[in-house]
Amino acid sequence: MDKSRKKEKKKSISYAKWGYYFIIPFFIVYAIFTLYPQILTIYNSFFEYYRDGLNIIGPRFVGLGNYAKLFETNTAGYVPIVRYTMNTAILWVIGAVPQFLVAMLLALFFTSTRLNIRGQQFFKTVIYMPNLIMASAFSMLFFTMFSQVGPINQLLISWGVVDKAINFLAIKISVRSLIALMNFLMWFGNTTILLMAGIQGIDEALFESARLDGSSSTQVFFHITMPLLMPIFIYVFITSMIGGIQMFDVPQVLTNGKGTPDNTSTTLIMYLNNFLGLSKNYGMAGALSVLLFIMTAILSSFVFKTIRKK
Amino acid sequence: MKKLLSAILAVLMIVSLAGCTKPVEPTQEEGKVLNLWTWNEEFWGFLVKYYADEKIDEYTVKKGDVTIKRTTYVSDNMAYQNALDAALLAQETAAADEKVDMFLAEADYIIKYTNSDVTMDVSKIGVTDFSNTYKYTVEAASDANGVVKGVSFQCCPSALIYRRSIAKDVLGTDDPAEVQAKLNSWEMFDAVAAEAKAKGYYMVPTPLETYRTFSNNTTSAWVVDGKLNFDSAILNWMDQAEKYMAEGYAPGAYGIWDGEKNDQMFASGKTMCFFGPAWYFNFCMGNAQDPDKGCKGDWAICQGPQAHFWGGTWMLAATGTDNPKTVADIMNTFINNEEVVEKLVRNEAQFSNNQVVNNKLAADASYGSEFLGGQNDVAVFAELAKNIKFQNITPYDQGCNEGIQTYVREWLNGQVTKDQAIANFKDYLKNVYPGITVE
Structure with a gap:
């Protein structure tokens, strides 16, 4: 009798199970909304499965057929997935590089005890503002502003800069620049705030002693701020990169889903969206999604490792 | 860990079971809500003006006891067809008031719907008189066997x-x-x-x-x-x-x-x-x-x-509708009610799908478009x-x-x-x- 009671008591002291109970909701949600669809996507990628009109074709097992199709040269003479990966990469780089530079500079200014900028709260709110607007609304706004009869063209003509309206949305470089500009405007505030949090987490004493030792601002930045900011920087970099791979709404709305001109602004997710339109092509879309998943995983681990080593 | 796994599995099973609720039996009585799917506001505007008793808001009107609700998606990039297809394929399991009762379709894709079971024979619900309409509008709304699935209120x-x-x-x-x-x-x-x-x-x-x-x-x-x-x-x-x-x-x-x-x-x-x-x-x-x-x-x-x-808008009756009477009434009104059709022409500058009205106005020397x-x-x-x-x-x-x-x-x-x-x-x-x- 005594013995068993003791045992019960011992059992109830273990609090480990509560830990599990508390994390169960996350795993349930994860399993239903992420893991299960993910497995289904991988499964579907091996099948021919789409809609022709209202008729459902398949599912018919085709092995790696869908993957092979993704790497076929199309009627226009290029491999779509290669071109769209390049598009996505270019669009991300030309938007993200200035974004990191500006955000880093602003974060340094705002956190610098020597500058001690006034009205910080105001500026922080203002630079974060664009992020509150829905990307598609933002894109629609740019579409209207830069159309051939839009205000930008009217201004350019009335100032005498050009004598005929420029078709911004039909020129490769301007479409890409506009997409990059929008992504920049929407995200630099967010990055600034994250980097600021990172910099503020660094012990102020380090900056002070460096200054006392006579190091320049550049030296402080490269030898104190940057190395200690690395974990946050990696986080910001990887999330931005994943966001870049998933770039969709801005170019989709700006080019009406066609990635004009000549598919030079079609991103990988826009390509995916084409499969998921009317034809609900789960097979091809699944194969593309799996490739994207692998690509994201490889890139993330690569970036993580290289930056970590330094 | 095993417990955790079994818990996850149990939850997954419950969720997958929940998906298979029994289809609702079609009711004999006229449903309370008629769902109309459109890709713009053209026809809706006519419905509000010339058919409905009372306008509730931009998306709802009342006709007798029946509330007519509009669901609208833009046509661009096939967004409308996309959403409509999903709704029509889920029609069997949808609740009576959620079912698509009538939807509009355009000449570019009407054949996809007429040649499918998602649309129904309108002669069975009381739309039988096509004598005054233009022949092509009836052909366009018919399936391969000549069964008429809808009508158009315009000729284009x-x-x-x-x-x-x-x-x-x-x-x-x-x-x-x-x-x-x-x-x-x-x-x-x-x-x-x-x-x-x-x-x-x-x-x-x-x-x-x-x-x-x-x-x-x-x-x-x-x-x-x-x-x-x-x-x-x-x-x-x-x-x-x-x-x-x-x-x-x-x-x-x-x-x-x-x-x-x-x-x-x-x-x-x-x-x-x-x-x-x-x-x-x-x-x-x-x-x-x-x-x-x-x-x-x-x-x-x-x-x-x-x-x-060019184009043209057809009203098609969706299979499984719980408002067959109202659906038929709307269709008949816009092709055969000469008073309403004449208003469409005079007030809305439509070219109607009723030859009697059209010929009358064509011969009317006093009629002209401002x-x-x-x-x-x-x-x-x-x-x-x-x-x-x-x-x-x-x-x-x-x-x-x-x-x-x-x-x-x-x-x-x-x-x-x-x-x-x-x-x-x-x-x-x-x-x-x-x-x-x-x-």
Whole structure:
């Protein structure tokens, strides 16, 4: 009798199970909304499965057929997935590089005890503002502003800069620049705030002693701020990169889903969206999604490792 | 860990079971809510004005005890079809008040729905009298066996819509018969385009404006035996478009719904010719009707170089509807209630789908359209309606028509070569319609 009671008591002291109970909701949600669809996507990628009109074709097992199709040269003479990966990469780089530079500079200014900028709260709110607007609304706004009869063209003509309206949305470089500009405007505030949090987490004493030792601002930045900011920087970099791979709404709305001109602004997710339109092509879309998943995983681990080593 | 796994599995099972609720038995009584799916507000506006008893808000009206609710998706990029397909395929398991009862479909894809079980035989719910409607509107709404699945409230012969003042300057006349005589073929049209240009005008607002006149006069369909097919009419249109851009007969290669093109409809516009049916000038030429910047009355219509039709909205009855009586009543009202139909023509500048009303107004000397400077448009359209042939239709037409215009535009804008544009178009179709073979 005594013995068993003791045992019960011992059992109830273990609090480990509560830990599990508390994390169960996350795993349930994860399993239903992420893991299960993910497995289904991988499964579907091996099948021919789409809609022709209202008729459902398949599912018919085709092995790696869908993957092979993704790497076929199309009627226009290029491999779509290669071109769209390049598009996505270019669009991300030309938007993200200035974004990191500006955000880093602003974060340094705002956190610098020597500058001690006034009205910080105001500026922080203002630079974060664009992020509150829905990307598609933002894109629609740019579409209207830069159309051939839009205000930008009217201004350019009335100032005498050009004598005929420029078709911004039909020129490769301007479409890409506009997409990059929008992504920049929407995200630099967010990055600034994250980097600021990172910099503020660094012990102020380090900056002070460096200054006392006579190091320049550049030296402080490269030898104190940057190395200690690395974990946050990696986080910001990887999330931005994943966001870049998933770039969709801005170019989709700006080019009406066609990635004009000549598919030079079609991103990988826009390509995916084409499969998921009317034809609900789960097979091809699944194969593309799996490739994207692998690509994201490889890139993330690569970036993580290289930056970590330094 | 095992417990955790079993918990997850249990939850997954419950969730998957929850998905299989029993389908609701169709009720014999008329349902409380009629769900109408549309891609714009045109027909809805008529329904509110001429059918409903009471307007509740922008998306709801009441007729007797039945609440009519509108669900609207834009047509662009096939968003409407996309959402509608999902709703129709889930029809069996949807609750009675959530079911699609009636939906609108356009000429470009109506065949997809009529040839499917998602639409029902309207003669079974009491829509049987098509004697006054135009034959092609009934054919278009019928399946392969001739079973009628819906009706249209309009008939859509497309006309050449021209600016009177510009025509006077270029042709020396604005009389429809004389203008028609000078624009009776594409050769004549091209010749006049050169004259218009010499006087500082544009013949068309964009080379895409004439697309429907060509695409509607094809001798073969977009898809033949499951294969993509370029009809010679489409190729001819591409040649014309190239020429018009090169010669400067159009201000730019704008899309047909673009603001740039619509600006040409203002009084300040320099464009002489537009193409479209009755719904076009009352529903899409808002700029021309603008009280300040517009030019109401400075327009007229004639057949133009080639007879054709464009679009048209059909009401289809969805299988599984719980409001068969109201659905039938709406359909009958908009084709056979002569009082309502006449209002559509007089107040809304529609060309109706009731020949009795149309012929009456066509013969009425006192009837004239204010927008067209007093011209009796019904008389013109009644003549043109005789030429409509509903043929070479496939379920893939929206993607083909939308796609070719998008990609040809890139070529006209000088971004790609002609071959590249066609290749891009084919690649696009391959992605959107995996069911067709694109060589």
